[in-house]
Structures are given as C-alpha cells and as structure tokens.
Amino acid sequence: MVMTVSSGSLGQVNGKPERSITLLGNDCLIRSKVSLASLTSFRVGGPADWYTAPQRLDQLLACLEWANAEELPITLLGGGSNLLVSDRGLRGLVIGTRYLRHTHFDQETGQLTVGSGASLPRLAWKAARMGWRGLEWAVGIPGTVGGAIVMNAGAHISCTADILVNTHILERSGTLQVLPPEKLGYRYRTSNLQGSDRLVTQATFQLQPGYDPEQVMAETTEHFQQRRLSQPYHLPSCGSVFRNPGPHKAGWLIEQTGLKGYKIGGAQVAERHANFILNCGSATASDIFQLIHHVQERVQHQWSCLLEPEVRILGEHDLISN
Numbered sequence: 001m002v003m004t005v006s007s008g009s010l011g012q013v014n015g016k017p018e019r020s021i022t023l024l025g026n027d028c029l030i031r032s033k034v035s036l037a038s039l040t041s042f043r044v045g046g047p048a049d050w051y052t053a054p055q056r057l058d059q060l061l062a063c064l065e066w067a068n069a070e071e072l073p074i075t076l077l078g079g080g081s082n083l084l085v086s087d088r089g090l091r092g093l094v095i096g097t098r099y100l101r102h103t104h105f106d107q108e109t110g111q112l113t114v115g116s117g118a119s120l121p122r123l124a125w126k127a128a129r130m131g132w133r134g135l136e137w138a139v140g141i142p143g144t145v146g147g148a149i150v151m152n153a154g155a156h157i158s159c160t161a162d163i164l165v166n167t168h169i170l171e172r173s174g175t176l177q178v179l180p181p182e183k184l185g186y187r188y189r190t191s192n193l194q195g196s197d198r199l200v201t202q203a204t205f206q207l208q209p210g211y212d213p214e215q216v217m218a219e220t221t222e223h224f225q226q227r228r229l230s231q232p233y234h235l236p237s238c239g240s241v242f243r244n245p246g247p248h249k250a251g252w253l254i255e256q257t258g259l260k261g262y263k264i265g266g267a268q269v270a271e272r273h274a275n276f277i278l279n280c281g282s283a284t285a286s287d288i289f290q291l292i293h294h295v296q297e298r299v300q301h302q303w304s305c306l307l308e309p310e311v312r313i314l315g316e317h318d319l320i321s322n
C-alpha cells in the first residue's frame, strides 16, 4: 500500500492551481497540470493532468500502484519525438521514462544493456567512438531506447528489431517480463507495444565490438550528414509523419501532389522533405492535425492511397471542415 501526501499548491497553470503528490517511501514526485509542449519535439500540446518522471524501478512501481488505485489511464512518454499531443492535453498520469538510465557495454559478449531512458543517438555515437558496430544507423534519430523499441525506429535499411536481444517489460499490474523480439510483433515501424500500457524499462542489444573506431565513426558521420542534407532539422517536427506505403515513398507522393510548402496556421509541409511537417514557431497541435488530414485527403484523391501516420496521435483532436 503506497502512502501519499499532497504538498499543496505549486503555482497556477491556466488559472488552475498546480498540485503535487509525493509517494512516501519512494521519494517520487507526481505533479499536476504539467505542460507537455516542452517535452515533445513538435513543441505543441496541452498539459498532462498528472506527470511524473521516475529515476528508479521502485519509484516507477509506486507510480503505477498510485495510478491503479486512482483508476487513472496512463500514457508513456520517452523523448516525445514521435508524438502529437492534443492542445487539450492528456487525461490521467503521463509517465516520462527518460530518467530511467543506465548503460553497460559488455566487452566479452558484445552486448549493450541500457535503461529505457537512454538517448539512442548518444549511444550510437558512443558505440562508434569505441569501435563497436551495430548502431551506425541510429545517429540523428532523437529520443530514447524505450521509444525506439516501441516504434521499431530505423534508418538506412536497419532497425531496432534487428539488434534487439531482449527487453524488460513492466505491466500495469507490476509484473515484469523479459521478452525476445519474436514476442513483440515487429514489422516496419511498429510493434505490439504501440498503444499499450506495457512499459519498457530496459533493453539488451547485440553489437559487434573490436572494429577500428575511426572506420565506424566515419560511417556513422556519413549517415548523419546524409540525413542533414535530405531532412529538415532546423525546426520542430516528429520526423516522418507517415509510414512509406510502397511502392512509392510518402515524401514523393506528397511532393507530386503539389503540397510542399503548404501551410495551415503555423504548420507547414517541409520544402526539404515533404514527409516532414514543421512547426514554424506558432503551430498548435490542431494546425498539425488539420494538415495531416489535408495531406491524407489530397494524396488519397490523386493516388488512391491512404497514407498511414507513423506519428502517434494522443488525446482528443477535432477535424475542422472547410
């Protein structure tokens, strides 16, 4: 049984008092009305009713127990680099996983074991500097290891599932399971963890140590430079908005539909890459949501092809008809 204390008002958000709860014995702070815009790469979205970012497993378990006792829905947030959060925010408890960090490179086995909050691009650079192969493709993919496992993040014909040995999954009930990739329903940019309450706490990857660090750094840097040339990194985005449908690429279809540069409010289809939507500074989540639908409609009309969003769309969004 977790004991809770309310520490009272922390200030005002949208005219409503912000509150915090500390789970005694675990030193875990749960805050109310926390803005999610600064926690996502699109830089849009309203507040979470409740937000916490535990650093340890016992704190995580205590948060889950609290959410269960309060019968709250939970949302899992890694680096927030593939999320479109509603302007109205999210109900229930948002659990940020980015402080669940630990890293161990095992020289004997070539295995890398990391907490789910570790930064994927940071690990990729570190592995390259050590002369370990296996993560050269992951530079330039923002976000955490947990997000990459759920999304099956990838680039340059490699993906997370290719190197995953196993992952630790925590159920809402508190049950912890160690699962191999075969149990995660991996396909192109998806897994059966998407949209579930199952939380990735840790992962082990198989890499190949013992290569010339200069060589691995050179290949890693080349991947990074290629991305910088073809993708816009200068403004907030979520990376590719749509999965590639095949046989055509989403970016090609959107460009051929004449939508490059098309704008709704502060959201714009990028000139450099048509499968990126940019927040030009003043976009709301609603602007981005309307633009996603506009692109889908126009591409469907011209090519009879429904583009499926890769970005995870969270919370309530209304379609404004024009």
Ligand SMILES: Cc1cc2nc3c(=O)[nH]c(=O)nc-3n(C[C@H](O)[C@H](O)[C@H](O)COP(=O)(O)OP(=O)(O)OC[C@H]3O[C@@H](n4cnc5c(N)ncnc54)[C@H](O)[C@@H]3O)c2cc1C
Pocket (backbone or CB within 6 Å): 041, 075, 076, 077, 078, 079, 080, 081, 082, 083, 097, 116, 140, 141, 142, 143, 144, 145, 146, 147, 148, 149, 150, 151, 152, 153, 154, 155, 189, 193, 194, 195, 198, 199, 200, 201, 232, 233, 237, 238, 239, 240, 312
């Ligand atoms: C500039 C840019 C470039 C990008 N390039 C690429 C690319 O080349 N290839 C690519 O695949 N993606 C790319 N992306 C998208 C994004 O970086 C990846 O999908 C990334 O792996 C998401 O990780 P995250 O930690 O930010 O996850 P989030 O966006 O926080 O979450 C994504 C999903 O995972 C869930 N989740 C997150 N952490 C956990 C956890 N610990 N346990 C359970 N569920 C969890 C969330 O609930 C959500 O459903 C790009 C994004 C940007 C902004």
Ligand SMILES: NC(=O)C1=CN([C@@H]2O[C@H](COP(=O)(O)OP(=O)(O)OC[C@H]3O[C@@H](n4cnc5c(N)ncnc54)[C@H](OP(=O)(O)O)[C@@H]3O)[C@@H](O)[C@H]2O)C=CC1
Pocket (backbone or CB within 6 Å): 041, 042, 081, 119, 121, 122, 123, 125, 126, 139, 140, 141, 142, 143, 232, 233, 234, 235, 236, 237, 238, 239
């Ligand atoms: N447009 C958008 O919406 C967003 C774009 N991005 C972009 O996505 C990419 C990933 O972002 P982020 O997650 O911040 O990670 P970064 O790739 O920017 O950096 C992560 C860490 O990797 C190490 N590193 C980076 N470059 C090198 C290098 N050339 N040589 C050696 N080590 C290096 C550094 O670690 P250390 O400090 O330990 O040396 C760095 O702190 C970046 O290009 C970023 O600009 C990120 C978020 C949002």
Ligand SMILES: C=C(O[C@H]1[C@H](O)[C@@H](CO)O[C@H](OP(=O)(O)OP(=O)(O)OC[C@H]2O[C@@H](n3ccc(=O)[nH]c3=O)[C@H](O)[C@@H]2O)[C@@H]1NC(C)=O)C(=O)O
Pocket (backbone or CB within 6 Å): 154, 155, 156, 157, 227, 230, 238, 239, 240, 241, 242, 243, 244, 249, 250, 251, 252, 253, 255, 271, 272, 273, 274, 275, 310
């Ligand atoms: C950025 C992401 O992943 C990226 C990943 O970084 C890169 C590099 O490996 O390959 C995928 O992009 P992509 O398929 O658009 O790759 P690109 O090489 O940029 O483009 C593919 C083709 O589309 C054409 N293209 C692209 C953009 C554009 O505006 N117009 C256009 O015609 C290109 O000329 C090329 O012939 C991933 N996207 C998807 C949806 O699979 C992400 O998932 O968020």
